[in-house]
Amino acid sequence: MRTRGHFIAILAGTSLLSACGGGGTTVSRAGNAAADQVLAKTTPVAAQALADGTTLRASERASSGVARNFDDATAAAAQDTTARVTRNGSGALTLQVGGETIAFAPGDLTGDGYGYETGDAGIWAWNEDSMAEALDPANGRNSLVFDYYADLPGNKGQSGFVVVGSETDAADLAALPSATYSGGTRVRVAPTAGFENYDDAVSEARGDLTMAANFGAGTISGSVTNMEGRAPRNVDPTRTWSALDGTLALNSTGITGNGFAGTVSADSAFTTEVGTVGAGSSYAGTFFGTAANEVAGGVSLTGTSAEDGTPYVGWGFIQGYKD
Numbered sequence: 001m002r003t004r005g006h007f008i009a010i011l012a013g014t015s016l017l018s019a020c021g022g023g024g025t026t027v028s029r030a031g032n033a034a035a036d037q038v039l040a041k042t043t044p045v046a047a048q049a050l051a052d053g054t055t056l057r058a059s060e061r062a063s064s065g066v067a068r069n070f071d072d073a074t075a076a077a078a079q080d081t082t083a084r085v086t087r088n089g090s091g092a093l094t095l096q097v098g099g100e101t102i103a104f105a106p107g108d109l110t111g112d113g114y115g116y117e118t119g120d121a122g123i124w125a126w127n128e129d130s131m132a133e134a135l136d137p138a139n140g141r142n143s144l145v146f147d148y149y150a151d152l153p154g155n156k157g158q159s160g161f162v163v164v165g166s167e168t169d170a171a172d173l174a175a176l177p178s179a180t181y182s183g184g185t186r187v188r189v190a191p192t193a194g195f196e197n198y199d200d201a202v203s204e205a206r207g208d209l210t211m212a213a214n215f216g217a218g219t220i221s222g223s224v225t226n227m228e229g230r231a232p233r234n235v236d237p238t239r240t241w242s243a244l245d246g247t248l249a250l251n252s253t254g255i256t257g258n259g260f261a262g263t264v265s266a267d268s269a270f271t272t273e274v275g276t277v278g279a280g281s282s283y284a285g286t287f288f289g290t291a292a293n294e295v296a297g298g299v300s301l302t303g304t305s306a307e308d309g310t311p312y313v314g315w316g317f318i319q320g321y322k323d
Contacts, residue, residue, distance in 0.1 A: 029060040029061045029261040029282065029298075030059060030060045030061065031059045031060075031256075031257050031258060031259040031286055032057055032059040032062075032167065032286075036057040037167050037258075038056060038165075038166055038167060039166065039167055039168075039169050040165075040166035040169070040288060040290045040293075041169055041172075042166075043166055044142060044166050044289060044290055045137050045139075045140055045142065046141055046142060046164060046165035046166050046288075047134065047136055047139055047144065048137035049166060050085070050086070050087040050093075050135060053086070053087065054086075055085070055086045056084070056085050056086075056164035056165065057083070057084050057164065058081070058083045058084070058085070058164050059259075060080075060081060060082055060298075061260070061261055061285055061286050061298065062162065062164070062259075062284070062296065062297045063081035063082060063083060063160060063161065063163065063297075063298045064077075064078075064081055064160055064161055064298030064299055064300045064315040065077070065078035065158050065159060065160025065315050066078055066158065066160065066188075066190060066313050066315050067079070067156065067157070068157040068158070068159070068195060069155070070156065070157065071155050073193065073195050073196045074192060074195060075190050075192050075193075076192060076313055077300055077302065077313050077315070078098075078160060078315075081162070082097075083096060083097040083160075083162045083164075084096040084097075085123075085144075085146060085164050087135065088103055090105050090106055091106060092105050092106050092108065092109070092116055093135075095121065095123050095146075095148055095150070097148065097150055097158060097160075097162075098150055098152045098158045099153075100150055100152060100153075102118070102120075102123075102150060104116035104117075104121075104123065109131065112130075113131060113132065114130060115131055115147075116131070120151040121148070121149060121150040122148060122149055122150075123146050123147070123148040124146065124148070125145075126144075126145040126146065126147060126161075126317075127139070127141055127144050127145055141294070142165050142288035142289035143163055143164070143165030143166070143286075143288040143289075143294050143296045143319065144163070144164055144165055145162070145163050145296065145319055146162050146163075147160075147161055148160060148161075148162065159188075161315065161316060161317040163286070163296040163297060163298070163317060163319070165286075165288045165296070166288055166289065167258055167286055167287070167288055168258045168286075168287040168288060168289060168290065168292045169258065170258040172290075172291070172292075173215050173255065173258060173292060174215055174216065174218070175215070176215040177215070178212070178213065178214045178215065178216070179212075179213050179215070179292060179323070180210065180211065180213075181209070181210065181211040181212075181213070181222075181294075181295050181320030181321060181322055181323065182208070182209065182210055182320055182321060182323055183209045183211075183295075183296075183318065183319045183320030184206065184208060184209050184318075184319060184320075185206060185207050185208075185248075185299065185316060185317070185318050185319075186204070186205070186206050186317060187204070187205045187301065187315070187316030188204050188314065188315055188316060189204070189205070189301070189312050189313070189314040190203075190312060190313060190314075191311065192311045192312060192313050199232055199234040200232055201232055203230065203231055204229065204230050205229045205230075205316075206227070206228055206229075206241075207225060207226055207227035207248070208225050208226045209223075209224055209319070210222055210223055210225070211250065211320050213255070213287075213295070215255070215292070218254055218255045219252055219253065219254055220253060220260050220262075221249075221250055221251060221252035221262075222250035222283075222320075223247055223248065223249050223250060224247065224248040224318075227243070227246065227247070227248070227270075228241040228242060228243055228244060229241070229244045230242065244270070244274060245269040245270060245272070245273040245274075246266055246267050246268075246269035246270020246272075246274065247266070247267050247270060248264055248265070248266050249264065249265045249266070250262060250264060250318075251263045251265055258286055258287050259285055260284060261282060261283070261284035262284070263281065263282055263283075264281045264283055264299065264301065274305075281299075281300060281301040281302055281314075282299070282300050283297065283298070283299045283300075283318060284297045284298055285297025285298070285318060289322075291322075292322065294320065294321055294322070295318070295320045296317065297317065298315070298318075299314070299315070299317060300314070301313070301315070301316075302314070
């Protein structure tokens with residue numbers, strides 16, 4: 001197993017993130033095809049779908065990841081971040097990602113109860129205080145966020161966030177009234193070169209998410225405010241969060257099917273403290289629940305730091321609940 005930290009660890013201090021993108025440019029990130037959709041009108045609770053043996057697929061819109069090459073210590077945005085999650089016969093989870101299928105067993109449960117981990121792969125729950133709570137249908141959640149890593153053939157690896165769940169039927173969206181959502185965002189950041197050790201290299205940022213959807217007009221936009229960052233685990237073992245200046249904008253984009261994909265930009269305060277914003281960074285998501293009760297998806301960032309111009313890659317998720 002390659003050296004890495006626990007299920008949280010990334011973006012930080014004043015030396016990493018630059019977002020990318022500008023205006024309202026459309027970003028191409030596909031949602032699930034009809035054959036891969038589990039609709040909320042049939043099974044509204046994601047954990048119940050898993051308990052029933054249903055495989056839930058995280059689409060390109062609902063996932064984000066980083067691909068590592070252990071031979072030359074480089075990293076880049078993963079080209080295929082789609083993944084499938086199933087509750088297997090043992091009651092644990094099976095993860096399909098990067099062409100690999102990893103079946104976890106109950107004995108792989110981590111000591112803190114947040115996830116399953118073997119020597120070559122791991123998966124952790126973000127929605128609740130334990131994996132058991134996340135997989136309990138009584139939680140009523142339409143979408144579930146998982147964090148994973150997997151060692152892949154060719155001395156490579158992939159880490160990322162995936163969102164799976166009970167999707168809103170696209171045919172029902174246009175008739176819904178406009179809605180706002182509140183929730184959170186988590187982004188992890190690593191250098192694109194010299195990525196030798198996860199705990200040395202990966203920083204983390206988080207913030208408050210707000211989104212506004214106009215279903216009649218078919219548009220959505222949002223922002224990430226009240227941001228905080230923390231340094232890699234081996235840089236600051238206390239994992240202390242520090243305030244970051246500025247705001248990230250999730251620029252207005254069109255709703256296509258039951259989801260969306262758009263660009264990310266930053267205000268001047270963020271650019272000054274953390275980094276510049278260049279083309280290529282994006283956010284995307286899918287609506288979950290019978291009446292678009294939840295919205296969740298992936299964030300993919302590239303750029304250079306404000307401090308020393310170091311190129312980085314960032315991956316994360318957004319998840320919001322209807323106000």
